[in-house]
Amino acid sequence: MKTNNRLLKVSEYHFKTINDIKNKLKAKNIKITDLSIGDPDLSVDKSIIDELVYSLNYSDFNKYPPYDGIKELKLKIIEYYRQIYFVNLELDEVIILIGSKEGISNLIPAVCDIGDYIIIPNPRYPVYEMCANLWGNNPYKINLREKDDYLLNLKDIPNEIAKKSKLMIINYPNNPTGAVANSQYYKELIKYCNKKEIILCNDGAYNEIIKENKNPISILQYDNEKTSVEFGSFSKTYNMTGFRIGYAVGNKKVLNSLLKIKSNIDSGQFKPIQCAAIKALELNRKYVNNIRKVYNQRRKAVEKILSDKKINFYKTNGTFYIWCKVPENYTTDEFCEELLYNYGIIVTPGYAFGKLDNNYFRISLTVDEKTICESLNKLKVYN
Ligand SMILES: Cc1ncc(COP(=O)(O)O)c(C=O)c1O
Missing domain, CATH: 3.90.1150.10 (Aspartate Aminotransferase, domain 1)
Known part of the structure; x- marks a missing residue:
């Protein structure tokens, strides 16, 4: 065969x-x-489950949801970014995903032609490399080192690789090392990627899983021109790995391309799960x-x-x-x-x-x- x-x-x-x-x-x-x-x-918090069940009463609960997600959830994510990260987003700077895993995979063809390079960390969440290979791209791995606090060192990226790359995926707070990034580091990355014309993507699935009483940070806080994108997930913060949902925020053009891919591949997440996610974001801090x-x-x-x-x-x-x-x-x-x-x-x-x-x-x-x-x-x- x-x-x-x-x-x-x-x-x-x-x-x-x-x-x-x-x-x-x-x-x-x-x-x-x-x-x-x-x-x-x-x-899972009771209010999330109650909403999941309650929304089965909505007359359109079984229908195709909007491809980019329901407006009410997008507005909640906008409010979340404004309150927690002081970042202002517009509706077309947010897309609802079936989970960040799905979004990360679909981002690859949204940004890259077959054969383009994608800069990824090593070690890493396995999906970056596997999906780069699946979509016909070349994952270029940069070793993370303890002496650098597992922050991807830009000096390790050969110039000729940067020239051939359209996408860099980073992930802070980091799986598997637990490393966290800081504002200075994000600023350096953004500057580098803008100079090299590489789309920078932070997989922020663990943005909220940090030290108690600390403020989480988003890469978009340091990206005035919004050239980058960030993925978020309800899986880890709200224990919703099974009834899955995530989102991507940031650069409009990139998200629009992502939506083109998504709308041809899937038809959006089940509406009651989107309603449950609204309740998750309404939970007290x-x-x-x-x-x-x-x-x-x-x-x-x-x-x-x-x-x-x-x-x-x-x-x-x-x-x-x-x-x-x-x-x-x-x-x-x-x-x-x-x-x-x-x-x-x-x-x-x-x-x-x-x-x-x-x-x-x-x-x-x-x-x-x-x-x-x-x-x-x-x-x-x-x-
Ligand atoms: C770094 C990272 N990104 C994304 C995901 C997947 O998240 P989701 O459940 O939203 O697809 C995981 C899950 O383990 C992860 O570790």
């Missing part, structure tokens, strides 16, 4: 493989603590701060155990991940298998986020503190 050759460059989504392993172990009645995928365990509190408490508890077990990790307050070094004398696979088969713990091997110089693994803090601590406390001390 003749199939798409580009698929040869695309591997099965890592978390599907992990799910298969998990199901096999569960079938054998082995107790598993899954610290791999970033799928929040916290409950105490809700968001409480989510941060929970993850930061888990982070502190896990960091203490990791230190006791002599496992090195990157100290940060961004996202709900901890980026850890595999102990010496282990390969990543040996260590992850030891965690799985000796202790019933699943983590994500660092290579799921790209080919790396060192051995890493990622812990997701999306399991309750007691369970995470009980399982990690059983580990031996790795000298």
Whole structure:
């Protein structure tokens, strides 16, 4: 059978493989603590669920929604950006997505011709590389280093690659390292991308998952000319990974191209989910701060155990991940298998986020503190 050759460059989504392993172990009645995928365990606020159910009464609930999203939700996102980031957006500077994963994939053909280069970080959320390959583009990976606080170093981009690139995807707060960006860094990136005529895209899925009582930042705060775009997601902040919804904001022209792709590929998110997202944005800011509190408490508890077990990790307050070094004398696979088969713990091997110089693994803090601590406390001390 003749199939798409580009698929040869695309591997099965890592978390599907992990799910298969998990199901096999569960079938054998082995107790598993899954610290791999970033799928929040916290409950969905009642007002969100109530609205989801209530909107089934709307006469048009089952109809095709507008391709760019319902106006009421777009207005809420505009209000959110104004109140939280002091950024003014117009209606055509917002598009509602089925999730940021979908939007990121569709952004690629919206910006790039087949064969163009896309600058992406390494390690990274796997979708950037896979979708670049799927759409016939060349992902160019820039290594993130701990000594740079995992901020993509612009000096690492060869000039000839910048010339061939139309898109740069960054992601702060960062999955998998947890690194957070700052205003100075965003300004530098924007200046660089404007000079090189590269569309800059920040995947801001974790914008709100930061230290308690801190103000989140958006790349658009530092982009007066709005040349960049930012993706947002309801998955991580509002625990809505299953009834999915996200958005893209920023440069009108880019969003208009994205809409061209989207309207030919999908027909918008189910209206009741869009209505539920409105309720999410109407939640008091105490809700968001409480989510941060929970993850930061888990982070502190896990960091203490990791230190006791002599496992090195990157100290940060961004996202709900901890980026850890595999102990010496282990390969990543040996260590992850030891965690799985000796202790019933699943983590994500660092290579799921790209080919790396060192051995890493990622812990997701999306399991309750007691369970995470009980399982990690059983580990031996790795000298
Ligand atoms: C960096 C990053 N971006 C996007 C997503 C996907 O978000 P959504 O559920 O909105 O598609 C994830 C999910 O893990 C992520 O880690």
